[in-house]
Amino acid sequence: MPKIEKWGLLPNTVLGVLHKKEWENRRNLKQRLLNQRPFPIEISLKVPTDQQARDNLGHFHAFFKAWTDFAYPELVEWQERQYRQLSEQRVPVKLRIFSLQQLTELLGTEQQLENWLDKISSFLKQSFVHDRHQHRLFQTLIHHLEQIERYSQQEWQWLIQLIEQLKPNMGAGLYLRALPLSAVNTKFLEQNLLLTEAICNVLYDDEIVLAGGLLAWLDCLDSPKGWLTIKPVCPNVQEKLGGLPVFQLSTEVLDQFELPAERIIVVENIQSGLACPYLENSIVVCGGGKNITWMKAKWLQYKQVFYWGDIDSEGLNILSMVRQKIPHVIALMMDEATVLQFQNHMVDEPDSIFSEPQYLTADELKLFHDLRAQTFKNRRLEQERISVDWVHRYLELL
Incomplete structure (x- = not known):
């Protein structure tokens, strides 16, 4: 193997370090x-001493030729040096970069930088x-560069639409x-909470920090934690429950305690259940996930029961298990129409269900296989990714 010298740095080595x-x-x-780290950037090319040049003339000549042929000669500083055997030689001593544009051209990262700045520019416009927020907002967005880089153009537009709608106390x-x-x-808001919070804090002159965070500034209610969450969505039903707007019961209690409503709406995830609108003579039971053991309760057999979960193989499998206990259960928003409406919001689902669910309807089973075959843009539509207005319109038809 040829000896690797520590002097006479070649362009590829310098660009790698850069x-x-x-x-x-x-x-x-x-x-x-x-502009907190000023240009120019200067990198020493480690010009050889007289002894080093004499010990490895081949590398010396390669060093000289590589920088002579360098594609950006205006960035290379040369000096005259005296060598005993080689006499006076004009050698490259330093690479000097004077601007961000030169840096990205050298590194081949122009497009990456352009993508970042295009996103930031579109937001600032x-x-x-x-105008008074422009400079500080630019700084804030740069500080979140890693997150901005991960956004697709569609997601970036969603972020802009989200920020525009957020107002103090709207929750x-x-x-x-x-x-x-x-x-x-x-x-999407929940997944992008930190960046959303940082941006709103600039746009609203530090109100978010003073309020104790974005959710406090929006005045959203804190989510209940633990057990199954019960939310009456009808005033008459709420009155029968002592006026409680939301409360929690254990699986064991729900198995024995009949809820005083004609319609029981079971929702896989707690946040989606809490977002359900007014529905006559109805109670929402949410946040159980795969915990459906309470649904063997005898009193449920005499109720109208609805189930709403994620549209993926896992969610449809849970629906199948629910229908095994309650044959008359009706699925909500677990259909092809909902998938087609929101397929841009779908995400991947790892394989977890390997057998065909036994208690799905023909349409539900077709949807199960279509999801597994990736007929749509992806294999999972989480219920939280369905817009509030779609949920309301759907439930109004019940």
């Missing part, structure tokens, strides 16, 4: 983007961003998933 220090190191990159009396948002689902 990429690691100035691009992969996001702290340094953010400081460059914010929104009518709800006032008064509501749980997070019941926020009246249009075109954006509340799970």
Whole structure:
């Protein structure tokens, strides 16, 4: 193997060091983007001493030729050096980069930077961003560069639509998933809470920090935790339950305690259940996930029972198990029409159900196989990704 010298750095080596220090190191990159780390960048090429050059003339000549042929000669600083055997030689001593544009051209990262800045620029141009907030908002977005990088163009538009709709106290009396948002689902807000909070804090002059966080600023109700959550969605039913707006019962109690409503709506996830609107003579039981053992309760056989879960193989399998206990159960929003409406919001589902559910209807079973075959854009539509207005319109038809 040829000896690797520590002097006479070649362009590929220098560019590798540059990429690691100035691009992969996001702290340094953010400081460059914010003009907190000034140009020029200077990198020594480690010019050889007279002895080093004499010991390895081959590397010396390769060093000289590589920088002579370098594609950006204007960035290379040369000096005259005196060598005993080689006499006076003009050698490359330093690579100097004077701007962000030169840096990205050298590293081949122009498109990546352009994508970031296009997203940030599109946000800053929104009518709800006032001139006095521009500079600070730019800084905030740069500080969240890693998250911005992960957004698709569609997700970035959702973020803009989300921020535009958020207003102080708009969640008064509501749980997070019941926020009246249009075109954006509340799970997207939940998944992007930190960035949303940081942006709103700039746009509303630190009100979010002073309030103790975004959810406090929105005045959303805290989500109950533990057991199965019961929410009467009809005033008459609520009155029969002592006026309680929401409470929790254990599986054992629910098995024995008949809920005083004609319609029982079982919702897999708690937040989606809490977001259900007014429905006559109805109670929502939510947050049980796979816990459906209580649904063997005898009193349920005399009720109208509805089930709403994620549209994926796991959710349809739970629906099948529910129908085994309650043959007359009706599925809500677990159909092809809902999938087609929201398939841009679908995510992947790892394989977990390997046998065909036995108690699905023909349409439900077809949907199960279509999801497994990835007939749609992906294999899982979580119920939290369905918009509030769609849920309300659907339930109004009951």
